[in-house]
Amino acid sequence: MRPHLRISEEVRQALDAGKPVVALESTIISHGFPYPANVESARECERIAREEGAVPATIAVIGGQLAVGLSDDEIERLGSNRDTPKASRRDLPMLIASGSDGATTVAGTMAVAAMAGIGVFATGGIGGVHRGAERSMDISADLEELARTSVAVVSAGAKSVLDIGLTLEYLETRGVPVLGYRTDALPAFYTRDSGFDVDARFDTPDEIAAVLQAKWATGLHGGVLITNPIPAEHALDADEIEAIITQALAEARETGVRGKAITPYLLARIHELTGGASEAANKALVWSNVRVAAQIAAALAVRSGTSRIAGR
Ligand code: PSU
Ligand code: MN
Numbered sequence: 001m002r003p004h005l006r007i008s009e010e011v012r013q014a015l016d017a018g019k020p021v022v023a024l025e026s027t028i029i030s031h032g033f034p035y036p037a038n039v040e041s042a043r044e045c046e047r048i049a050r051e052e053g054a055v056p057a058t059i060a061v062i063g064g065q066l067a068v069g070l071s072d073d074e075i076e077r078l079g080s081n082r083d084t085p086k087a088s089r090r091d092l093p094m095l096i097a098s099g100s101d102g103a104t105t106v107a108g109t110m111a112v113a114a115m116a117g118i119g120v121f122a123t124g125g126i127g128g129v130h131r132g133a134e135r136s137m138d139i140s141a142d143l144e145e146l147a148r149t150s151v152a153v154v155s156a157g158a159k160s161v162l163d164i165g166l167t168l169e170y171l172e173t174r175g176v177p178v179l180g181y182r183t184d185a186l187p188a189f190y191t192r193d194s195g196f197d198v199d200a201r202f203d204t205p206d207e208i209a210a211v212l213q214a215k216w217a218t219g220l221h222g223g224v225l226i227t228n229p230i231p232a233e234h235a236l237d238a239d240e241i242e243a244i245i246t247q248a249l250a251e252a253r254e255t256g257v258r259g260k261a262i263t264p265y266l267l268a269r270i271h272e273l274t275g276g277a278s279e280a281a282n283k284a285l286v287w288s289n290v291r292v293a294a295q296i297a298a299a300l301a302v303r304s305g306t307s308r309i310a311g312r
Contacts, residue, residue, distance in 0.1 A: 002115050004096050006062070008069025014055040015117055018305055020297035022049045022290065023068075023113040023121035023151070026060035029075065030084040030103035031264040032124065033279060034271070039079035041283050043072070045122070045290045052294030057118055059109045061087050061095045061102030068116045078103055086260055088141045106153060107145035110223065114149045119212065119300060121153050122293035124286045125189045126225065127263060128158045128167030131249065138262065139170065146223035147174035152212050154226045154293040156285040157187035157194060161245050161266045164194045171225065177215070178225045179208060181292055187229035190236040190281050198227060205292065209299035228292045234284035236277065244273045 007015075014021050024045050029038045042058060049056035058070045060078055067074070078084055078101065087095055087102030089111050095102040104112060106126050113121055127140025146153065158167055164186065171178055178186065180198035188194035202208050212224060229235075248269040257265045271278055 004064070004066050005112070005115050006065040006067045007116050008057070008067075011055055011057045011069035011116070018301055020054040020294060020301045021057050021118050021120070022054045022293045022297050023109055023118045024049075024056055024058040024290070025106060025109040025121070025123050026058060026070075026078055026103040027086050027105045027108075028124055028286065029060075029078045030082060031086060032267060033282065035079050035082070037279060037283075039076055041286065042075050042079065044283075044287060048287055048290045049122075049294045052291055052298065054294035054297050056290075057113070057116070059104050059112045061092065061100065061104065063101065064096045064099035066092065066096070066112045066115065068112060068118070077101070086264065088260070089145060090141065106142040106155075107140070110145045110149045110151045110153065113151050119151055119216070120293050120297040121151050122286070122290040123153060123155050124282060124289065125157065125159050126153060126155050128162040128164070129170050130262070131161070131163045133163060133166060136258075138259075140263075143167070143170050143174065143176075146171065146176045146225060148221070149223055150216055150221050152208075152224045152226055152296065154181075154228055154289045154296065156189050156230050156289060157227045159189040159245070159270075160194070160242065161249060161263075161270075164188060164196055168196055174222075175220075176223055176225055177211065178227065179211065181208065181226055181228040183227065183229050185229075187227050189285065190230060190241045190278065191238045192229035192232065192235050205295035206299040206303070208296050209303050212296075212300055213303050226292070226296070228285075228289050230281060230285040231288050234281045236274070236281050241274070241278075244270055247273060
């Protein structure tokens with residue numbers, strides 16, 4: 001057992017019994033949606049995972065502990081406290097040492113999921129290479145984490161606040177497979193097609209589980225990015241969302257917001273500028289990702305007799 005790691009009784013029992021477990025992140029709770037929609041969405045994620053026969057493991061830093069599996073009260077605490085700091089890999093030691101709360105990003109959640117032995121994780125969108133990164137060098141730690149940590153991440157792709165082409169180049173360089181679930185096109189979060197292709201398309205959760213099993217059984221450590229397009233009926237108009245993203249990026253430049261603050265700033269501005277339409281889309285895609293992740297975790301558990309990841 002790792003120090004500072006707190007695994008809930010339910011998650012521990014599921015892992016010991018080889019039952020499917022799905023990790024869920026908490027930056028999306030503290031910074032992804034307004035309160036109380038964030039708390040309702042987090043609870044709905046847990047309900048969907050259970051409906052698909054998986055145990056949800058929402059991950060956060062709670063009072064300096066790396067918590068895997070949160071109580072209802074803890075989800076409420078993260079959701080109602082917008083000041084909870086974003087916790088990526090680099091932030092974890094300081095939050096532990098000071099006994100603080102932290103809302104884990106994709107990178108932070110992957111790192112903690114791997115400590116617990118959880119191999120499948122559902123989120124909304126990942127971080128990536130920002131537009132203008134050739135000057136700012138702003139590249140999300142999510143991409144490095146995908147390169148090094150053996151956890152599969154189900155997402156709806158990346159928002160075009162990022163440079164999607166450069167994000168794909170970075171993932172290729174770092175050896176991260178980018179899979180499409182029932183799509184040949186890489187989705188772009190609010191829309192189903194970014195204009196870029198995925199590396200490989202699969203149409204069943206079991207085919208994806210076979211890829212994960214092959215990667216990890218051979219010792220090819222590291223993550224896999226699984227992209228699941230937003231359900232068609234919730235997709236937003238590509239031109240409208242592009243105009244809003246362009247405006248939000250221009251405002252961010254004028255305001256001078258930088259570093260870890262830029263992604264939450266852009267997400268909040270996009271929500272304001274779309275007048276709530278993006279919130280419904282965002283919920284729909286996250287819930288869809290949780291469902292797919294639970295099905296992949298179940299297929300992986302059947303194939304390997306365990307939901308614990310290899311070679312951690
Ligand atoms: N992109 C989204 N929604 C999100 C995030 C990114 O569309 O909620 C969050 C995730 O937690 C992701 C983090 O891991 O932002 C990336 O932050 P940064 O760009 O600072 O690495
Ligand atoms: Mn950054």
